[in-house]
Amino acid sequence: MCRAYAADLVVFDDELTPSQQANLEKIVDRDVKVIDRTALILDIFALHATTKEGRLQVRLAQNEYLYPRLRGMWAHLASNRMGGGVGSRFGEGESQLEVDRRMVRKRISSIKRELARLDEIRSVQREGRYKSGTFKIALAGYTNAGKSSLINRLTNADVLSYDKLFATLDPTTRKLRLPEGREVTVTDTIGFIRKLPTTLVESFKSTLDEINGADLILHVVDGSSEELAYQMETVEEVLHQIGAERIERLTVFNKKDLLESSDAVRRLSETHPDAVLVSAETGEGIEELIERIAKVAASRDDLLTVVIPYMRGDLVAIAHKRCHIISEAHEEDGTHIMLYAPPDCAHMFAEFAS
Numbered sequence: 001m002c003r004a005y006a007a008d009l010v011v012f013d014d015e016l017t018p019s020q021q022a023n024l025e026k027i028v029d030r031d032v033k034v035i036d037r038t039a040l041i042l043d044i045f046a047l048h049a050t051t052k053e054g055r056l057q058v059r060l061a062q063n064e065y066l067y068p069r070l071r072g073m074w075a076h077l078a079s080n081r082m083g084g085g086v087g088s089r090f091g092e093g094e095s096q097l098e099v100d101r102r103m104v105r106k107r108i109s110s111i112k113r114e115l116a117r118l119d120e121i122r123s124v125q126r127e128g129r130y131k132s133g134t135f136k137i138a139l140a141g142y143t144n145a146g147k148s149s150l151i152n153r154l155t156n157a158d159v160l161s162y163d164k165l166f167a168t169l170d171p172t173t174r175k176l177r178l179p180e181g182r183e184v185t186v187t188d189t190i191g192f193i194r195k196l197p198t199t200l201v202e203s204f205k206s207t208l209d210e211i212n213g214a215d216l217i218l219h220v221v222d223g224s225s226e227e228l229a230y231q232m233e234t235v236e237e238v239l240h241q242i243g244a245e246r247i248e249r250l251t252v253f254n255k256k257d258l259l260e261s262s263d264a265v266r267r268l269s270e271t272h273p274d275a276v277l278v279s280a281e282t283g284e285g286i287e288e289l290i291e292r293i294a295k296v297a298a299s300r301d302d303l304l305t306v307v308i309p310y311m312r313g314d315l316v317a318i319a320h321k322r323c324h325i326i327s328e329a330h331e332e333d334g335t336h337i338m339l340y341a342p343p344d345c346a347h348m349f350a351e352f353a354s
């Protein structure tokens with residue numbers, strides 16, 4: 001087939017073992033390159049990594065991938081250079097392999113150290129967000145589903161969105177103010193793909209942790225995709241793999257504008273009655289989505305009636321920023337407020353309950 005198509009490159013849709021790859025390279029013509037799915041995904045990631053952390057995560061995954069394949073690579077080089085097994089050179093090859101391995105191992109641990117340092121900074125930021133008690137939303141979904149377009153639509157962020165796989169590698173967090181006044185955060189993350197290489201899941205752990213720390217996951221699905229069910233399944237699997245399956249989830253079918261018939265729309269709403277249909281492109285359905293988000297955020301709240309003395313203007317400010325206010329009246333003894341307060345916020349009002 002390589003000859004028939006004059007191929008320069010063969011890509012296998014599955015991961016090849018190092019020896020499979022070496023054997024395949026022996027079969028095809030000399031200048032034809034053989035790579036597997038993981039190597040291809042790693043190459044795409046390497047092209048799209050822009051931040052320091054993103055680049056380090058990719059380099060870690062690349063080196064983890066390389067390590068068990070070093071033998072094959074050396075054997076390949078050796079047979080090219082030496083024109084066929086010269087027995088006396090064998091020892092030399094072995095030691096070269098040892099040197100290579102040691103080098104890659106050293107590189108892996110130095111990248112891991114650097115990543116751990118960056119992760120510390122990130123977890124301080126994340127902790128800050130946790131402590132503030134803000135309701136946190138993470139966007140998760142198959143690559144190219146429209147997560148970045150959706151965060152842009154929801155929060156006026158300027159995240160790059162492209163018609164290509166893995167446009168986003170680094171998480172972005174933006175604030176979203178709900179109509180009732182409460183602020184929540186939305187985080188855009190890396191896309192998932194069928195047969196996501198495990199080296200990648202491990203390397204991108206700190207990025208994926210952003211999903212794990214969320215109060216609500218918006219599972220963004222390309223509603224126009226022919227592989228919709230399959231892609232949804234993949235995302236569920238990865239969420240499971242990273243331990244995020246216990247987090248509340250809301251399915252968002254995106255790209256509604258691409259569904260030609262009202263039939264297709266009806267089918268989706270019938271098979272997934274709890275899902276929301278939107279178009280990040282046209283803005284259709286976004287209001288309903290925000291309403292649904294507000295509902296989930298509010299379901300964790302306590303209904304309180306409080307009288308806040310005028311000296312505690314700070315508490316009134318918190319109420320406006322963090323709570324859903326039902327009614328508010330300024331009386332002689334202070335501000336009378338009826339509000340829904342999130343769990344971590346309710347205690348602040350305890351002493352003023354009426």
Ligand SMILES: Nc1nc2c(ncn2[C@@H]2O[C@H](COP(=O)(O)OP(=O)(O)OP(=O)(O)O)[C@@H](O)[C@H]2O)c(=O)[nH]1
Pocket residue numbers: 141142143144145146147148149150160161162163164165166167168169189190191192254255256257258278279280281282
């Ligand atoms: N027609 C239409 N196209 C959309 C819609 N939302 C996103 N797109 C397009 O779909 C492509 C992918 O969008 P992104 O927002 O980059 O998708 P993503 O989920 O962030 O992708 P990754 O970061 O690669 O995982 C882009 O070409 C968008 O313009 C939509 O509602 N309708």
Ligand SMILES: [Mg+2]
Pocket residue numbers: 147148149160161167168189
């Ligand atoms: Mg994206």
